[in-house]
Amino acid sequence: MSDTKTVPAKRGTTETKKSGNSASFSVALSPEQGLNRYLQEIRKFPMLEKNEEFMLAKRWAENEDTEAAERMVTSHLRLVAKIAMGYRGYGLPIGEVISEGNVGLMQAVKKFDPDRGFRLSTYAMWWIRAAIQEYVLRSWSLVKMGTTAAQKKLFFNLRRMKGEMKAIEDGDLRPEHLKKIATTLGVKETEVISMNRRMLGGGDASLNVQIGAEDGSTQWQDWLEDDTESQESTLADTQEHDARMDLLQDAMADLNDRERDIFMKRRLSETNITLEELAKIYGVSRERIRQIEARAFEKIQKAMVDAASQSGLIEAG
Template sequence: MSLSVALNPEQGLNRYLSEIRKFPMLEKDEEFRLAKNWVEHGDTEAAEKMVTSHLRLVAKIAMGYRGYGLPIGEVISEGNVGLMQAVKKFDPDKGFRLSTYAMWWIRAAIQEYVLRSWSLVKMGTTAAQKKLFFNLRRMKGEMKALEDGDLKPEHLEQIATKLNVKEKEVNDMNRRMSYGGDSSLNVTIGSEDGSSEWQDWLEDDTDSQEHTLGESQEYDARMELLGDAMADLNEREQHIIRERRLSDSPKTLEELAVIYGVSRERIRQIEARAFEKLQEAMLKAAEPALIEG
């Protein structure tokens, strides 16, 4: 899926943000009708209308990742890819709105981009470190501890306890992330007259779907979904997935081929099929929670 409209956040962010405000938000009935046309008839115009009406949602979520030292236009572009994937897989008959369903895909696409692009993440990619990476800045903000330098002992303890990691890991991650620096909320976005600032695009502090689906809760929910989905795999598939994708020290195809007495290509095929089954099971298991949301 691609957009026919000429919109690219990497070629003038301020203009892009102004342009996407022109796309109207969809009422529930209209969204349902468009989604049915796309699912049942492959109506690309309907799909495009669903995408463009949610570009503001992508920009809003993307602004939450502005402190990672990456071009915000690229972050938004990655989020747009996630949005288009969400539209592709959206089932209007489930009863929930596209925005609720799409937020997970948008965040996942953006986080994948951040993890690929930030050099510090390459120094450690365990689940706990990823959780720490994506929650540390937010928690520092809540504690009003965004000043330069090391965290105070009481802040270290609070963060380590809440995220279930060691204080040394928090301190190390904080030092690494400090190299990127934090952006001022008053930095203007492309406008010479300074009429638009970063803070204009910050998320509302009041209760919202995004607040309810905070990163820490999402992480716990995904781990629960993963555990349930793993039960759909046979013993060999579970072992290969754990060793290849969930281990801190992944085994090579060759190592697993020796264990099972098959070729490297056969292990690769089993892994690919098992991962497909895992994704399908997780999406199916997530549907009731999405409907309730």
């Protein structure tokens, strides 16, 4: 079939509109319609026999017959509604879920090849589920849930598997449940923990939700406390650290090469070298190395105190 053919979904009345090679069908659930009324309406569309469906699909594939395409779509609206009902647990408007499923059905009709020998319902259910799942992932969380096949599989199977284990009301999963889910779905246990905790929260909540105040001026974010260190304190600590490092570098310039090397290896290295090792390097006794280290430390300490006093970092004693 040509990729130029389109069967877009449109909300509104039940009439068919033709324009060139495209058709627009109002098979989606409109906001004004109640769910029960919608379900009653779609039951009026007759199911298709296999031969009838084949002929309609051929008419659409070969002649772009929009009437044939519409009959295939409307006869499968009950399939969309049935699949959509399986996603009611995500707290999204069921009308929107059905509408997204109808879009998937449209795509299935557009790409359906009757010569392959299987029924449209078998082919369409994959398109319907894919459209609904994309909508759920897109709408359920403000933060991206994950795009890999394994993460999507985890998102849509975690609730079911917890139900089978009778762990729906639990907080964090038990180790045995956690291991079984991770193994079955082919994901890491840490991913299961993270997804479970996010889903326990029921989705994201806006920080701008109005709460508390009668005038509606107080938002949730106004009640949140930041327990991290303030930016002012962080900046002050950073500046003080940088100033001390500058003083240290200047003070070390007063040491000779041996004193500087021993001091750095004994006081500034992440893995302090022993007195015995330095004694072997310089060919002196262990006690001599200790004396050089102590003298170097005294020189640096005095130089840093003098420089800090002169620059006003500390008060002169």
